[in-house]
Amino acid sequence: MPYELHYWDGLQGRGEFVRLALEDAGAPYIEVARESKKSGYGMNAMMKILDSKTEPHIPFAPPFLKDGELIVPHVANILLYLGPKLGLAPQNEGLRYVANGLQLTIADFVAEVHDTHHPLATDLYYEDQKDAAKIRTRNFLDKRVPKFMGYFERVLKQNPAGDTQMIGDQTSYVDLSMFQIVDGLHYAFPRAMKRFGEQYPRVAALHDAVLQRPNIAAYVDSDRRLPFNESGIFRHYPELDQDA
Template identity: 55%
Template sequence: MRYELYYWPSIQGRGEFVRLALEEAAAEYIDVARAPSDRHGGVSAMIGIFQDAGHPHSPFAPPFLRAGKQLIAQTANILLFLGPRHGLVGQSETRRLWTNSLQLTIADMLTEVHDTHHPIGSGLYYEEQQSEALRRAEDFLRHRLPKFLAYFERVLADNPAGERYLVGNALSYADLSMFQMIEGLRYAFPHAMSGAARAYPRLIDLHDRVAARARIAAYLASSRRIPFNDTGIFRHYPALDRPAR
Protein backbone atom coordinates (compact mmCIF):
# COMPACT_ATOMS: atom_id res chain seq x y z
CA MET A 1 0.00 0.00 0.00
CA ARG A 2 1.18 3.51 -0.80
CA TYR A 3 0.07 5.97 1.83
CA GLU A 4 -0.89 9.55 1.12
CA LEU A 5 0.11 12.01 3.84
CA TYR A 6 -1.62 15.37 3.86
CA TYR A 7 0.11 18.19 5.71
CA TRP A 8 1.34 21.73 5.09
CA PRO A 9 4.33 21.67 2.72
CA SER A 10 6.62 24.23 4.37
CA ILE A 11 6.67 23.20 8.05
CA GLN A 12 7.43 20.10 10.08
CA GLY A 13 4.58 20.67 12.54
CA ARG A 14 2.43 17.79 13.66
CA GLY A 15 2.90 16.03 10.35
CA GLU A 16 6.54 15.37 11.20
CA PHE A 17 5.61 12.77 13.81
CA VAL A 18 3.84 10.81 11.08
CA ARG A 19 6.70 11.30 8.61
CA LEU A 20 9.20 9.87 11.10
CA ALA A 21 7.09 6.75 11.57
CA LEU A 22 6.69 6.25 7.83
CA GLU A 23 10.41 6.75 7.25
CA GLU A 24 11.46 4.34 10.00
CA ALA A 25 9.01 1.77 8.62
CA ALA A 26 10.37 2.23 5.07
CA ALA A 27 6.74 2.64 4.05
CA GLU A 28 5.90 3.88 0.59
CA TYR A 29 4.17 7.24 0.88
CA ILE A 30 3.64 10.51 -0.90
CA ASP A 31 3.70 13.84 0.94
CA VAL A 32 0.81 15.14 -1.12
CA ALA A 33 1.04 18.90 -0.54
CA ARG A 34 4.77 18.82 -1.34
CA ALA A 35 4.25 16.93 -4.60
CA PRO A 36 3.97 18.88 -7.87
CA SER A 37 0.49 19.74 -9.06
CA ASP A 38 0.98 17.75 -12.28
CA ARG A 39 1.26 14.67 -10.06
CA HIS A 40 -2.03 15.54 -8.31
CA GLY A 41 -0.16 17.22 -5.46
CA GLY A 42 0.12 20.66 -3.95
CA VAL A 43 -1.88 22.41 -1.26
CA SER A 44 -4.92 22.46 -3.54
CA ALA A 45 -5.00 18.65 -3.48
CA MET A 46 -5.10 18.74 0.32
CA ILE A 47 -7.77 21.42 0.41
CA GLY A 48 -9.80 19.31 -1.99
CA ILE A 49 -10.22 16.69 0.73
CA PHE A 50 -11.94 19.24 2.97
CA GLN A 51 -14.28 20.11 0.13
CA ASP A 52 -15.19 16.48 -0.56
CA ALA A 53 -18.70 16.56 0.86
CA GLY A 54 -19.21 12.98 -0.24
CA HIS A 55 -16.67 11.62 2.25
CA PRO A 56 -18.35 10.69 5.55
CA HIS A 57 -15.25 11.36 7.67
CA SER A 58 -13.80 14.63 6.40
CA PRO A 59 -10.98 15.74 8.75
CA PHE A 60 -11.04 18.98 10.72
CA ALA A 61 -7.39 19.81 9.96
CA PRO A 62 -4.15 18.18 8.79
CA PRO A 63 -2.34 15.96 9.30
CA PHE A 64 -4.42 13.17 7.89
CA LEU A 65 -3.50 9.97 6.12
CA ARG A 66 -5.16 8.12 3.28
CA ALA A 67 -4.66 4.37 3.49
CA GLY A 68 -6.65 2.69 0.76
CA LYS A 69 -10.24 3.74 1.33
CA GLN A 70 -9.57 4.90 4.87
CA LEU A 71 -8.96 8.56 5.74
CA ILE A 72 -7.44 8.87 9.20
CA ALA A 73 -7.05 12.20 11.01
CA GLN A 74 -5.21 13.36 14.15
CA THR A 75 -1.53 12.57 14.73
CA ALA A 76 -1.97 10.15 17.62
CA ASN A 77 -4.78 8.37 15.79
CA ILE A 78 -2.67 7.98 12.65
CA LEU A 79 0.20 6.55 14.69
CA LEU A 80 -2.20 4.23 16.50
CA PHE A 81 -3.16 2.94 13.04
CA LEU A 82 0.38 2.71 11.64
CA GLY A 83 2.09 1.28 14.71
CA PRO A 84 0.86 -2.34 14.63
CA ARG A 85 1.08 -2.49 10.84
CA HIS A 86 4.77 -1.60 10.80
CA GLY A 87 6.17 -3.03 14.01
CA LEU A 88 6.25 0.33 15.79
CA VAL A 89 4.22 -0.75 18.81
CA GLY A 90 3.98 -3.85 20.97
CA GLN A 91 1.46 -6.53 20.05
CA SER A 92 -0.43 -6.65 23.34
CA GLU A 93 -3.39 -4.36 23.94
CA THR A 94 -1.74 -3.11 27.12
CA ARG A 95 1.35 -1.94 25.24
CA ARG A 96 -0.68 -0.41 22.41
CA LEU A 97 -2.77 1.61 24.84
CA TRP A 98 0.25 2.64 26.91
CA THR A 99 2.10 3.78 23.80
CA ASN A 100 -0.95 5.75 22.70
CA SER A 101 -1.23 7.40 26.10
CA LEU A 102 2.41 8.51 25.86
CA GLN A 103 1.75 9.90 22.38
CA LEU A 104 -1.25 11.84 23.67
CA THR A 105 0.90 13.28 26.47
CA ILE A 106 3.45 14.33 23.84
CA ALA A 107 0.58 16.03 21.99
CA ASP A 108 -0.29 17.97 25.15
CA MET A 109 3.36 19.00 25.50
CA LEU A 110 3.50 20.10 21.87
CA THR A 111 0.46 22.33 22.34
CA GLU A 112 2.14 24.04 25.27
CA VAL A 113 5.26 24.63 23.16
CA HIS A 114 3.12 26.28 20.49
CA ASP A 115 1.42 28.46 23.07
CA THR A 116 4.71 29.98 24.21
CA HIS A 117 4.77 32.10 21.06
CA HIS A 118 1.01 32.27 20.42
CA PRO A 119 -0.60 32.40 23.87
CA ILE A 120 -3.54 34.63 22.87
CA GLY A 121 -4.54 33.46 19.42
CA SER A 122 -3.20 31.64 16.38
CA GLY A 123 -4.68 34.30 14.13
CA LEU A 124 -2.46 36.98 15.62
CA TYR A 125 1.20 37.56 14.80
CA TYR A 126 3.76 36.84 17.50
CA GLU A 127 4.58 40.55 17.60
CA GLU A 128 0.96 41.29 18.52
CA GLN A 129 1.17 39.15 21.66
CA GLN A 130 4.84 39.39 22.56
CA SER A 131 4.39 40.55 26.16
CA GLU A 132 1.97 37.69 26.82
CA ALA A 133 4.37 35.28 25.09
CA LEU A 134 7.17 36.34 27.42
CA ARG A 135 5.04 35.50 30.45
CA ARG A 136 3.85 32.23 28.95
CA ALA A 137 7.36 31.14 27.95
CA GLU A 138 8.72 31.95 31.39
CA ASP A 139 6.12 29.75 33.05
CA PHE A 140 6.63 26.99 30.48
CA LEU A 141 10.40 26.89 30.87
CA ARG A 142 10.35 27.21 34.64
CA HIS A 143 7.50 24.84 35.46
CA ARG A 144 5.89 22.94 32.61
CA LEU A 145 8.89 21.83 30.54
CA PRO A 146 10.74 20.32 33.53
CA LYS A 147 7.54 18.55 34.56
CA PHE A 148 7.07 16.98 31.13
CA LEU A 149 10.73 16.00 30.67
CA ALA A 150 11.01 14.59 34.19
CA TYR A 151 7.93 12.47 33.55
CA PHE A 152 9.32 10.93 30.36
CA GLU A 153 12.73 10.46 32.01
CA ARG A 154 10.92 8.53 34.75
CA VAL A 155 9.03 6.44 32.18
CA LEU A 156 12.37 5.35 30.74
CA ALA A 157 13.85 4.67 34.17
CA ASP A 158 10.84 2.62 35.27
CA ASN A 159 10.51 0.54 32.09
CA PRO A 160 10.71 -3.10 33.32
CA ALA A 161 12.38 -4.09 30.04
CA GLY A 162 15.24 -1.63 30.55
CA GLU A 163 15.92 2.05 30.00
CA ARG A 164 16.51 2.07 26.26
CA TYR A 165 12.91 2.61 25.12
CA LEU A 166 9.74 4.18 26.47
CA VAL A 167 7.70 1.00 26.00
CA GLY A 168 9.01 -2.55 26.16
CA ASN A 169 12.33 -3.60 24.68
CA ALA A 170 11.94 -2.29 21.12
CA LEU A 171 11.53 1.01 19.33
CA SER A 172 7.99 2.37 19.17
CA TYR A 173 6.48 5.41 17.51
CA ALA A 174 6.52 7.09 20.94
CA ASP A 175 10.33 6.96 20.86
CA LEU A 176 10.36 8.57 17.43
CA SER A 177 8.02 11.29 18.65
CA MET A 178 10.15 11.96 21.72
CA PHE A 179 13.16 12.33 19.42
CA GLN A 180 11.25 14.99 17.50
CA MET A 181 10.29 16.79 20.70
CA ILE A 182 13.91 16.98 21.86
CA GLU A 183 15.02 18.16 18.41
CA GLY A 184 12.37 20.87 18.38
CA LEU A 185 13.01 22.01 21.93
CA ARG A 186 16.73 22.33 21.24
CA TYR A 187 15.95 24.49 18.23
CA ALA A 188 13.39 26.67 19.98
CA PHE A 189 15.05 26.93 23.38
CA PRO A 190 18.78 26.21 23.05
CA HIS A 191 19.59 28.17 26.21
CA ALA A 192 16.95 26.44 28.31
CA MET A 193 17.87 23.02 26.90
CA SER A 194 21.63 23.44 27.35
CA GLY A 195 21.65 21.37 30.55
CA ALA A 196 19.25 18.68 29.33
CA ALA A 197 21.94 16.00 28.92
CA ARG A 198 22.82 16.35 32.58
CA ALA A 199 19.26 16.65 33.87
CA TYR A 200 17.63 14.05 31.59
CA PRO A 201 20.37 11.65 30.48
CA ARG A 202 18.03 8.81 29.48
CA LEU A 203 15.96 11.06 27.21
CA ILE A 204 19.01 12.50 25.51
CA ASP A 205 20.46 9.02 25.04
CA LEU A 206 17.16 7.91 23.48
CA HIS A 207 17.25 10.94 21.17
CA ASP A 208 20.79 10.18 20.06
CA ARG A 209 20.08 6.52 19.39
CA VAL A 210 17.00 7.35 17.32
CA ALA A 211 19.00 9.91 15.31
CA ALA A 212 21.63 7.24 14.59
CA ARG A 213 19.17 4.67 13.22
CA ALA A 214 19.95 4.10 9.56
CA ARG A 215 16.58 5.10 8.08
CA ILE A 216 16.13 8.08 10.38
CA ALA A 217 19.68 9.31 9.74
CA ALA A 218 19.11 9.03 5.99
CA TYR A 219 15.84 10.91 6.29
CA LEU A 220 17.36 13.70 8.38
CA ALA A 221 20.09 14.17 5.77
CA SER A 222 17.62 14.24 2.89
CA SER A 223 15.55 17.00 1.31
CA ARG A 224 12.44 15.28 2.63
CA ARG A 225 13.23 16.67 6.07
CA ILE A 226 11.90 20.24 6.19
CA PRO A 227 14.21 22.51 8.21
CA PHE A 228 12.89 24.16 11.35
CA ASN A 229 11.69 27.68 10.58
CA ASP A 230 9.79 30.61 12.04
CA THR A 231 6.36 29.47 10.84
CA GLY A 232 6.24 26.04 12.49
CA ILE A 233 5.34 24.92 15.99
CA PHE A 234 8.94 25.05 17.20
CA ARG A 235 10.17 28.64 16.74
CA HIS A 236 13.32 30.22 18.04
CA TYR A 237 12.73 33.64 19.52
CA PRO A 238 15.75 34.59 21.66
CA ALA A 239 13.57 36.71 23.93
CA LEU A 240 11.51 33.65 24.85
CA ASP A 241 14.53 31.43 25.43
CA ARG A 242 15.73 33.77 28.18
CA PRO A 243 12.49 34.87 29.80
CA ALA A 244 12.57 37.59 32.44
CA ARG A 245 12.97 36.30 35.98
Protein backbone atom coordinates in the same frame (compact mmCIF):
# COMPACT_ATOMS: atom_id res chain seq x y z
CA MET B 1 -0.07 1.41 -2.74
CA PRO B 2 1.84 4.14 -0.90
CA TYR B 3 0.35 5.92 2.07
CA GLU B 4 -0.72 9.51 1.44
CA LEU B 5 0.30 11.98 4.14
CA HIS B 6 -1.58 15.27 4.11
CA TYR B 7 0.00 18.24 5.85
CA TRP B 8 0.87 21.87 5.14
CA ASP B 9 3.71 22.32 2.68
CA GLY B 10 6.93 23.79 4.06
CA LEU B 11 6.36 22.83 7.69
CA GLN B 12 7.61 20.04 9.92
CA GLY B 13 4.79 20.74 12.38
CA ARG B 14 2.67 17.89 13.62
CA GLY B 15 3.17 16.08 10.35
CA GLU B 16 6.77 15.35 11.31
CA PHE B 17 5.72 12.83 13.96
CA VAL B 18 4.07 10.77 11.23
CA ARG B 19 6.93 11.26 8.77
CA LEU B 20 9.45 9.90 11.27
CA ALA B 21 7.50 6.67 11.65
CA LEU B 22 7.11 6.21 7.89
CA GLU B 23 10.77 7.02 7.27
CA ASP B 24 12.09 4.76 10.03
CA ALA B 25 10.07 1.85 8.67
CA GLY B 26 11.05 2.57 5.06
CA ALA B 27 7.36 2.64 4.17
CA PRO B 28 6.39 4.11 0.79
CA TYR B 29 4.43 7.33 1.17
CA ILE B 30 3.52 10.46 -0.74
CA GLU B 31 3.73 13.89 0.87
CA VAL B 32 0.63 15.08 -0.94
CA ALA B 33 0.92 18.86 -0.51
CA ARG B 34 4.57 18.83 -1.66
CA GLU B 35 3.81 17.00 -4.88
CA SER B 36 3.27 18.73 -8.19
CA LYS B 37 -0.26 19.66 -9.16
CA LYS B 38 0.39 17.88 -12.46
CA SER B 39 0.52 14.59 -10.58
CA GLY B 40 -3.00 15.06 -9.25
CA TYR B 41 -1.68 15.85 -5.78
CA GLY B 42 -0.49 19.17 -4.40
CA MET B 43 -2.08 21.47 -1.85
CA ASN B 44 -5.35 21.56 -3.78
CA ALA B 45 -5.78 17.81 -3.33
CA MET B 46 -5.53 18.19 0.45
CA MET B 47 -7.91 21.14 0.54
CA LYS B 48 -10.40 19.25 -1.61
CA ILE B 49 -10.71 16.64 1.13
CA LEU B 50 -10.85 19.20 3.95
CA ASP B 51 -13.53 21.24 2.16
CA SER B 52 -15.51 18.27 0.86
CA LYS B 53 -19.30 18.43 1.09
CA THR B 54 -19.73 14.74 0.31
CA GLU B 55 -16.84 12.88 2.03
CA PRO B 56 -18.51 10.89 4.85
CA HIS B 57 -15.58 11.10 7.31
CA ILE B 58 -13.90 14.44 6.77
CA PRO B 59 -10.92 15.37 8.96
CA PHE B 60 -10.99 18.65 10.88
CA ALA B 61 -7.41 19.59 10.01
CA PRO B 62 -4.13 18.10 8.85
CA PRO B 63 -2.22 15.99 9.43
CA PHE B 64 -4.29 13.11 8.21
CA LEU B 65 -3.31 9.88 6.53
CA LYS B 66 -5.04 8.32 3.56
CA ASP B 67 -4.65 4.56 3.17
CA GLY B 68 -6.70 3.54 0.18
CA GLU B 69 -10.19 4.84 0.91
CA LEU B 70 -9.59 5.15 4.65
CA ILE B 71 -8.82 8.58 6.09
CA VAL B 72 -7.21 8.60 9.54
CA PRO B 73 -6.91 12.00 11.29
CA HIS B 74 -4.85 13.24 14.27
CA VAL B 75 -1.22 12.35 15.00
CA ALA B 76 -1.79 9.95 17.89
CA ASN B 77 -4.62 8.24 16.03
CA ILE B 78 -2.52 7.91 12.87
CA LEU B 79 0.36 6.38 14.83
CA LEU B 80 -1.99 4.03 16.67
CA TYR B 81 -3.10 2.86 13.22
CA LEU B 82 0.34 2.75 11.61
CA GLY B 83 2.35 1.41 14.54
CA PRO B 84 1.48 -2.29 14.18
CA LYS B 85 1.67 -2.13 10.38
CA LEU B 86 5.16 -0.62 10.49
CA GLY B 87 6.53 -2.75 13.31
CA LEU B 88 6.70 0.30 15.58
CA ALA B 89 4.18 -0.68 18.24
CA PRO B 90 4.26 -3.22 21.07
CA GLN B 91 3.00 -6.66 20.10
CA ASN B 92 0.96 -6.81 23.29
CA GLU B 93 -2.44 -5.23 22.61
CA GLY B 94 -2.69 -3.72 26.07
CA LEU B 95 0.69 -2.04 25.74
CA ARG B 96 -0.45 -0.50 22.47
CA TYR B 97 -2.95 1.55 24.45
CA VAL B 98 -0.22 2.52 26.89
CA ALA B 99 1.83 3.69 23.90
CA ASN B 100 -1.16 5.66 22.66
CA GLY B 101 -1.47 7.29 26.08
CA LEU B 102 2.17 8.35 25.92
CA GLN B 103 1.64 9.75 22.43
CA LEU B 104 -1.37 11.72 23.65
CA THR B 105 0.79 13.15 26.44
CA ILE B 106 3.32 14.17 23.80
CA ALA B 107 0.46 15.87 21.94
CA ASP B 108 -0.39 17.81 25.11
CA PHE B 109 3.22 18.95 25.34
CA VAL B 110 3.31 19.98 21.68
CA ALA B 111 0.23 22.15 22.27
CA GLU B 112 2.04 23.89 25.12
CA VAL B 113 5.09 24.47 22.90
CA HIS B 114 2.81 26.14 20.35
CA ASP B 115 1.32 28.36 23.02
CA THR B 116 4.71 29.82 23.94
CA HIS B 117 4.62 31.94 20.79
CA HIS B 118 0.84 32.13 20.40
CA PRO B 119 -0.48 32.44 23.97
CA LEU B 120 -3.48 34.66 23.18
CA ALA B 121 -4.86 33.57 19.82
CA THR B 122 -3.71 31.39 16.94
CA ASP B 123 -5.01 33.88 14.36
CA LEU B 124 -2.92 36.75 15.74
CA TYR B 125 0.65 37.26 14.58
CA TYR B 126 3.41 36.54 17.07
CA GLU B 127 4.33 40.24 16.95
CA ASP B 128 0.85 41.07 18.26
CA GLN B 129 1.35 39.02 21.43
CA LYS B 130 5.08 39.20 22.21
CA ASP B 131 4.66 40.46 25.77
CA ALA B 132 2.25 37.65 26.62
CA ALA B 133 4.56 35.19 24.86
CA LYS B 134 7.46 36.18 27.12
CA ILE B 135 5.38 35.50 30.23
CA ARG B 136 4.03 32.24 28.86
CA THR B 137 7.47 31.02 27.76
CA ARG B 138 9.08 31.76 31.12
CA ASN B 139 6.44 29.61 32.82
CA PHE B 140 6.84 26.94 30.14
CA LEU B 141 10.61 26.71 30.61
CA ASP B 142 10.54 27.00 34.39
CA LYS B 143 7.56 24.77 35.13
CA ARG B 144 6.12 22.87 32.20
CA VAL B 145 9.30 21.49 30.62
CA PRO B 146 10.46 20.03 33.96
CA LYS B 147 7.01 18.57 34.59
CA PHE B 148 6.77 16.83 31.22
CA MET B 149 10.42 15.88 30.81
CA GLY B 150 10.59 14.68 34.40
CA TYR B 151 7.63 12.44 33.65
CA PHE B 152 9.18 11.07 30.46
CA GLU B 153 12.44 10.45 32.34
CA ARG B 154 10.53 8.41 34.93
CA VAL B 155 8.71 6.46 32.21
CA LEU B 156 12.08 5.41 30.79
CA LYS B 157 13.54 4.61 34.22
CA GLN B 158 10.54 2.50 35.21
CA ASN B 159 10.12 0.60 31.94
CA PRO B 160 10.37 -3.08 33.03
CA ALA B 161 12.07 -3.92 29.72
CA GLY B 162 14.85 -1.37 30.22
CA ASP B 163 15.41 2.37 30.06
CA THR B 164 16.39 2.62 26.41
CA GLN B 165 12.80 2.65 25.10
CA MET B 166 9.67 4.39 26.32
CA ILE B 167 7.68 1.19 26.29
CA GLY B 168 8.49 -2.47 25.70
CA ASP B 169 11.84 -3.81 24.55
CA GLN B 170 11.85 -2.49 20.98
CA THR B 171 11.79 0.96 19.40
CA SER B 172 8.27 2.28 18.94
CA TYR B 173 6.73 5.33 17.35
CA VAL B 174 6.69 6.91 20.82
CA ASP B 175 10.51 6.87 20.86
CA LEU B 176 10.58 8.55 17.45
CA SER B 177 8.20 11.23 18.68
CA MET B 178 10.35 11.82 21.74
CA PHE B 179 13.28 12.41 19.40
CA GLN B 180 11.28 15.10 17.62
CA ILE B 181 10.27 17.02 20.73
CA VAL B 182 13.83 17.00 22.09
CA ASP B 183 15.16 18.12 18.70
CA GLY B 184 12.54 20.86 18.58
CA LEU B 185 13.29 22.10 22.09
CA HIS B 186 16.97 22.44 21.27
CA TYR B 187 16.12 24.44 18.16
CA ALA B 188 13.63 26.74 19.85
CA PHE B 189 15.41 27.27 23.16
CA PRO B 190 19.14 26.56 22.76
CA ARG B 191 20.14 28.52 25.86
CA ALA B 192 17.50 26.97 28.09
CA MET B 193 18.38 23.46 26.86
CA LYS B 194 22.14 23.65 27.49
CA ARG B 195 21.87 21.41 30.56
CA PHE B 196 19.15 19.15 29.13
CA GLY B 197 21.40 16.08 29.03
CA GLU B 198 22.36 16.53 32.68
CA GLN B 199 18.80 17.07 33.82
CA TYR B 200 17.16 14.32 31.73
CA PRO B 201 19.93 11.85 30.81
CA ARG B 202 17.65 9.01 29.72
CA VAL B 203 15.54 11.23 27.48
CA ALA B 204 18.69 12.74 25.96
CA ALA B 205 20.16 9.26 25.38
CA LEU B 206 16.93 8.15 23.71
CA HIS B 207 17.11 11.13 21.35
CA ASP B 208 20.69 10.26 20.41
CA ALA B 209 19.87 6.58 19.92
CA VAL B 210 17.00 7.38 17.56
CA LEU B 211 19.26 9.66 15.55
CA GLN B 212 21.65 6.73 15.07
CA ARG B 213 18.99 4.54 13.49
CA PRO B 214 20.03 4.16 9.83
CA ASN B 215 16.78 5.25 8.23
CA ILE B 216 16.36 8.20 10.59
CA ALA B 217 19.96 9.32 10.06
CA ALA B 218 19.48 9.15 6.30
CA TYR B 219 16.20 11.05 6.52
CA VAL B 220 17.63 13.81 8.71
CA ASP B 221 20.46 14.29 6.20
CA SER B 222 18.10 14.36 3.22
CA ASP B 223 16.09 17.14 1.62
CA ARG B 224 12.92 15.30 2.63
CA ARG B 225 13.51 16.52 6.18
CA LEU B 226 12.19 20.08 6.22
CA PRO B 227 14.16 22.46 8.43
CA PHE B 228 12.68 23.98 11.56
CA ASN B 229 11.43 27.48 10.84
CA GLU B 230 9.47 30.32 12.40
CA SER B 231 6.20 29.22 10.83
CA GLY B 232 6.09 25.85 12.61
CA ILE B 233 5.45 24.68 16.16
CA PHE B 234 9.03 24.89 17.39
CA ARG B 235 10.15 28.46 16.71
CA HIS B 236 13.36 30.17 17.72
CA TYR B 237 12.76 33.69 18.94
CA PRO B 238 15.88 34.80 20.86
CA GLU B 239 13.84 37.09 23.08
CA LEU B 240 11.88 34.10 24.40
CA ASP B 241 14.90 31.97 25.24
CA GLN B 242 16.61 32.12 28.64
CA ASP B 243 19.70 30.74 30.33
CA ALA B 244 19.46 27.26 31.80
